[in-house]
Amino acid sequence: MSLTRTQVEGIAHLARLEISEAQMPVYVDSLSRIIDFVEQLAAADTAGIEPMAHPLADQVQRLRPDAVSETDQRERFQQNAPSVAAGLYLVPKVIE
Amino acid sequence: MHTLTVSELAAGLRARKFSSIDLTLHFLGRIERLGPELNAFVTVTADRALADARAADETLARGEGGPLTGVPVAHKDIFCTDGIRTTCSSRMLSSFIAPYDATVVARWRAAGTVLLGKTNMDEFAMGSSNETSFFGPVRNPWDPKRVPGGSSGGSAAAVAACIAPAATGTDTGGSIRQPAALTNLTGIKPTYGRVSRYGMIAFASSLDQAGVLARSAEDAALLLEAMSGFDPNDSTSVDRPVPNYAAELNQPLKGLRVGIIREFFGAGLDPAVENCVRAAIAQLQQEGAVIRDVSLPSLPLSVPTYYVVAPAECSSNLSRFDGVRFGHRCEQPKDLLDLYKRSRGEGFGAEVKRRIMTGTYVLSAGYYDAYYLQAQKCRALIAADFARAFAEVDVVLSPTAPTAAFELGAKTSDPIAMYLNDIYSIAANLAGLPGISIPCGFVDEGGKDLPVGLQLVGPHFGEARLLAVSHQYQQHTDWHERIAPGYA
Numbered sequence: 072m073s074l075t076r077t078q079v080e081g082i083a084h085l086a087r088l089e090i091s092e093a094q095m096p097v098y099v100d101s102l103s104r105i106i107d108f109v110e111q112l113a114a115a116d117t118a119g120i121e122p123m124a125h126p127l128a129d130q131v132q133r134l135r136p137d138a139v140s141e142t143d144q145r146e147r148f149q150q151n152a153p154s155v156a157a158g159l160y161l162v163p164k165v166i167e
Numbered sequence: 168m169h170t171l172t173v174s175e176l177a178a179g180l181r182a183r184k185f186s187s188i189d190l191t192l193h194f195l196g197r198i199e200r201l202g203p204e205l206n207a208f209v210t211v212t213a214d215r216a217l218a219d220a221r222a223a224d225e226t227l228a229r230g231e232g233g234p235l236t237g238v239p240v241a242h243k244d245i246f247c248t249d250g251i252r253t254t255c256s257s258r259m260l261s262s263f264i265a266p267y268d269a270t271v272v273a274r275w276r277a278a279g280t281v282l283l284g285k286t287n288m289d290e291f292a293m294g295s296s297n298e299t300s301f302f303g304p305v306r307n308p309w310d311p312k313r314v315p316g317g318s319s320g321g322s323a324a325a326v327a328a329c330i331a332p333a334a335t336g337t338d339t340g341g342s343i344r345q346p347a348a349l350t351n352l353t354g355i356k357p358t359y360g361r362v363s364r365y366g367m368i369a370f371a372s373s374l375d376q377a378g379v380l381a382r383s384a385e386d387a388a389l390l391l392e393a394m395s396g397f398d399p400n401d402s403t404s405v406d407r408p409v410p411n412y413a414a415e416l417n418q419p420l421k422g423l424r425v426g427i428i429r430e431f432f433g434a435g436l437d438p439a440v441e442n443c444v445r446a447a448i449a450q451l452q453q454e455g456a457v458i459r460d461v462s463l464p465s466l467p468l469s470v471p472t473y474y475v476v477a478p479a480e481c482s483s484n485l486s487r488f489d490g491v492r493f494g495h496r497c498e499q500p501k502d503l504l505d506l507y508k509r510s511r512g513e514g515f516g517a518e519v520k521r522r523i524m525t526g527t528y529v530l531s532a533g534y535y536d537a538y539y540l541q542a543q544k545c546r547a548l549i550a551a552d553f554a555r556a557f558a559e560v561d562v563v564l565s566p567t568a569p570t571a572a573f574e575l576g577a578k579t580s581d582p583i584a585m586y587l588n589d590i591y592s593i594a595a596n597l598a599g600l601p602g603i604s605i606p607c608g609f610v611d612e613g614g615k616d617l618p619v620g621l622q623l624v625g626p627h628f629g630e631a632r633l634l635a636v637s638h639q640y641q642q643h644t645d646w647h648e649r650i651a652p653g654y655a
Contacts, residue, residue, distance in 0.1 A: 086527040089512030109471040112541050122543035126359040126599020147266050153496035163502050
């Protein structure tokens with residue numbers, strides 16, 4: 072199945088990725104080929120098969136006590152942030 | 168010193184033939200001299216290595232320490248290392264300093280290893296040739312015109328060139344086994360849940376597993392044991408005792424039932440590679456293994472299944488890179504949407520963007536059932552095929568990769584051709600099974616000897632058997648002892 076440029080622009084928007092004008096045709100072509108390739112799964116007979124989300128069938132999600140286990144390392148973690156002030160992460164104005 | 172295995176280095180350290188400082192200086196010297204031509208390292212941690220080595224020497228002087236105390240190692244740059252730059256070979260994380268150690272890193276550190284540095288890789292582990300790295304491609308020590316495989320290509324090149332005795336890797340669809348095959352190493356991907364994923368930057372969470380690249384099965388056994396085991400910080404970590412892998416290496420080959428996967432010896436397999444693998448099968452038979460033909464008819468679905476499941480999980484995992492809390496941020500964003508789009512557009516390379524978009528598409532409304540749900544059902548078919556096979560045989564065998572190392576640039580313009588490198592390795596990830604690649608011969612390409620690997624896959628938590636079969640095979644062959652010309 073071939074994807075249209077409009078579809079790929081829509082996907083890029085959903086994925087929050089800016090794609091340049093020059094690169095757009097490359098993605099239209101390669102994504103079309105990938106979707107075309109995975110299309111062959113449609114022919115597999117999966118009637119009555121349970122979808123598998125986890126590779127170990129008998130694993131269960133563990134629970135832990137709802138207790139504080141982490142220490143406050145905000146300053147350390149924020150050293151990796153592009154822009155902070157007074158312990159807050161800065162982004163462009165969201166509400167006018 | 169650099170051609171010794173980890174076990175031999177450990178013995179030398181205990182016998183005081185050399186100190187950890189001697190070893191560490193020797194390997195740092197080799198990294199400085201030979202590292203740049205291979206581009207195997209993103210970051211060399213010389214100061215840290217010397218501090219680790221001094222501490223290891225003190226431990227050894229007290230007559231303490233374990234089998235890995237003082238042994239230098241390298242970590243794939245996907246593992247967080249406290250206070251050390253951790254990039255995932257992406258522009259997105261090119262200045263990220265990890266604030267904690269991954270569990271794998273912490274465990275090897277507690278075992279007394281010395282950290283030489285962080286190895287180059289495909290960006291976010293997405294690739295099969297190490298050509299998607301923001302820091303440039305890694306070269307194969309067996310032929311610098313060729314790729315070392317990927318995504319753990321830097322780890323593979325470093326160990327194959329003897330500039331590190333062993334290294335960590337991660338394997339989502341073959342990223343330990345395929346580079347091991349292309350560089351003449353032993354590479355093991357354990358069962359899903361055997362090794363903690365905590366601090367290992369996520370690509371596809373239901374497939375990712377950490378493992379080892381080493382120069383023998385014996386080394387892989389020691390190193391895997393040191394990184395394995397339950398970790399409450401990883402919700403998918405399995406609480407199950409870790410066997411003493413090294414102690415189980417002497418299980419005999421006699422009576423071992425080996426299934427030869429019929430579907431993995433068909434079109435697309437290089438005849439010269441097939442010859443090597445067939446010769447290895449004959450050797451195993453000669454040593455007493457029982458060879459059987461097995462059919463796993465759903466395995467041809469593995470690559471398309473993977474290229475739905477892995478991108479879907481990747482698109483979700485990589486949504487955390489938003490240019491706000493850490494990672495690359497674009498200049499002068501005009502609003503929040505612009506900040507997200509340009510930070511991500513600039514921070515991620517072409518293949519990563521392609522996979523995020525593939526995943527976004529297959530998960531989107533109207534397509535979810537046709538692609539994602541159908542792929543999860545195909546995944547169940549593949550897992551069921553393996554379960555049936557393991558009722559009849561102990562391990563299954565195939566080539567690790569369809570060809571030996573290919574030339575840089577040969578497959579970069581065609582994503583499907585690149586994806587098909589992992590045609591034999593992906594199924595083990597989908598089923599969560601352990602797999603190992605071991606050297607089994609060489610093919611001649613343009614006057615260069617290029618290594619070939621064979622893959623063994625076992626039932627869940629069958630690592631000990633895989634390592635034992637590999638070790639026994641390595642007692643009867645010397646392919647794994649060959650070192651790339653110029654690096655011995």
